Amino acid sequence: MKSEKISELTTNRLSVYLRCLNLLASAGIKTISSQALADQFNLNSAQIRKDLAYFGEFGVRGVGYAVDDLRRHLTQILGLDSAHRVGIVGAGNLGTALANYNGFLASNFAVVALFDNDREKIGRTVGEAGVMVHDVRKVARVVHDEKIDVAVIAVPARVAQRALNVVMSAGVRAVLNFAPVRLHTRLGVKVKNVDLTISLESLSYYLARPQITCVTNPRSILPYEEITQREEHELSSK
Amino acid sequence: MKSEKISELTTNRLSVYLRCLNLLASAGIKTISSQALADQFNLNSAQIRKDLAYFGEFGVRGVGYAVDDLRRHLTQILGLDSAHRVGIVGAGNLGTALANYNGFLASNFAVVALFDNDREKIGRTVGEAGVMVHDVRKVARVVHDEKIDVAVIAVPARVAQRALNVVMSAGVRAVLNFAPVRLHTRLGVKVKNVDLTISLESLSYYLARPQITCVTNPRSILPYEEITQREEHELSSK
DNA sequence: CTCTGTGAAGTCATTCACAGCG
DNA sequence: CGCTGTGAATGACTTCACAGAG
Numbered sequence: 001m002k003s004e005k006i007s008e009l010t011t012n013r014l015s016v017y018l019r020c021l022n023l024l025a026s027a028g029i030k031t032i033s034s035q036a037l038a039d040q041f042n043l044n045s046a047q048i049r050k051d052l053a054y055f056g057e058f059g060v061r062g063v064g065y066a067v068d069d070l071r072r073h074l075t076q077i078l079g080l081d082s083a084h085r086v087g088i089v090g091a092g093n094l095g096t097a098l099a100n101y102n103g104f105l106a107s108n109f110a111v112v113a114l115f116d117n118d119r120e121k122i123g124r125t126v127g128e129a130g131v132m133v134h135d136v137r138k139v140a141r142v143v144h145d146e147k148i149d150v151a152v153i154a155v156p157a158r159v160a161q162r163a164l165n166v167v168m169s170a171g172v173r174a175v176l177n178f179a180p181v182r183l184h185t186r187l188g189v190k191v192k193n194v195d196l197t198i199s200l201e202s203l204s205y206y207l208a209r210p211q212i213t214c215v216t217n218p219r220s221i222l223p224y225e226e227i228t229q230r231e232e233h234e235l236s237s238k
Numbered sequence: 239m240k241s242e243k244i245s246e247l248t249t250n251r252l253s254v255y256l257r258c259l260n261l262l263a264s265a266g267i268k269t270i271s272s273q274a275l276a277d278q279f280n281l282n283s284a285q286i287r288k289d290l291a292y293f294g295e296f297g298v299r300g301v302g303y304a305v306d307d308l309r310r311h312l313t314q315i316l317g318l319d320s321a322h323r324v325g326i327v328g329a330g331n332l333g334t335a336l337a338n339y340n341g342f343l344a345s346n347f348a349v350v351a352l353f354d355n356d357r358e359k360i361g362r363t364v365g366e367a368g369v370m371v372h373d374v375r376k377v378a379r380v381v382h383d384e385k386i387d388v389a390v391i392a393v394p395a396r397v398a399q400r401a402l403n404v405v406m407s408a409g410v411r412a413v414l415n416f417a418p419v420r421l422h423t424r425l426g427v428k429v430k431n432v433d434l435t436i437s438l439e440s441l442s443y444y445l446a447r448p449q450i451t452c453v454t455n456p457r458s459i460l461p462y463e464e465i466t467q468r469e470e471h472e473l474s475s476k
Numbered sequence: 477c478t479c480t481g482t483g484a485a486g487t488c489a490t491t492c493a494c495a496g497c498g
Numbered sequence: 499c500g501c502t503g504t505g506a507a508t509g510a511c512t513t514c515a516c517a518g519a520g
Contacts, residue, residue: 197257
């Protein structure tokens, strides 16, 4: 246990570890070594140990980690023990899709408001959960009333900075940005970008160079047998 | 110009550079130095030069880069000069939102098919563009007929590996995965992950630790002046 | 004897700094 | 001169390898 600065790569992996542990827990596994965890999910055992060691000594030498115990620790480290309330700026396709997306709930996130400036949309509710669309000029009030602590930016690139400014002024300190621009942020505000344009263009790059993807990642040949799970008829929704 | 292996970080940045150049071009700028480009978009000039130098000598010493010329080169390097045809597996909220999302078009990507196994959805069309929803069992045929070269996986995590196997078998070599699982891929197939769970949980981590993102003077307002653009009433759709 | 936690080594990425071209 | 292209220096992240706890 040290108190250095933790890299974002590490925190992202903590999230992955938690996900793996949840799978193990629901399979009834009580204890796991970093080596077994690494084997099962294509990770590196030293890296798992190192990542965890930043936050404490959670393992037992000679044995490994207690699955449930480690889950609790990671949940707490990631701040997932307290619920988060999400407001989405932009009630277009993406914004409404995210409002309906219930994958968030598993991690203790609930979408509680949408914002837009389209008269047609304001005042209506969206999806089964009935999330209300508010006037974007009311961000400050709604953020306060609804105790929103996370904002999602789902507006066109040219207005994304303005959207960010609005939510920052309202006191939101965590923002997920889907607009393909690098935004300027205040100190104390964390912005994470999800840039589909970059992802797609990067795929395009690899398509133009078939030889590259064949050379890299020679390990990925190995773990590819578990396609034998036969529980068909499940592809759908989300 | 060398022929080393190009890192994914570099290709992602090429995409960013292209975006910046497009902005400059539409502002009528003909020529730019790596330094000016770096200043304007918060990049590092040495890195820009190095990234570009992997692919050729595009600059003119003492002058800089010709915007239009460099745009053409990057478009070609990223393989964006040929059109890409996208098939989306999973016609749920996310899948249909992506089918309607026209931000793809700018980069020469067109969504031409959706796949699902829900009887209710199969045979219908989605959105203004009228993208058809096909039976997921017909992936191989539709991929061939529609010349699909990019797949998007927008199904629940537990069936994502199966969805990937299906599209890989159909010969698709570039995949964008939205399901929160690390998928096993064949050699020669490139999978890019967009993991909203990791992004959100990472935000949660920072929320739980205000001191990290605002280590220095929490009041200080960094590069944050350009809020003075007054062209309101634009937040919307996308 | 097994497996953690961790310094040390190794690998990869970014930034510096400057020779040399235009 | 100014700016590119690039080796060399620095920094960041990952993996190795092992002392020592249980």
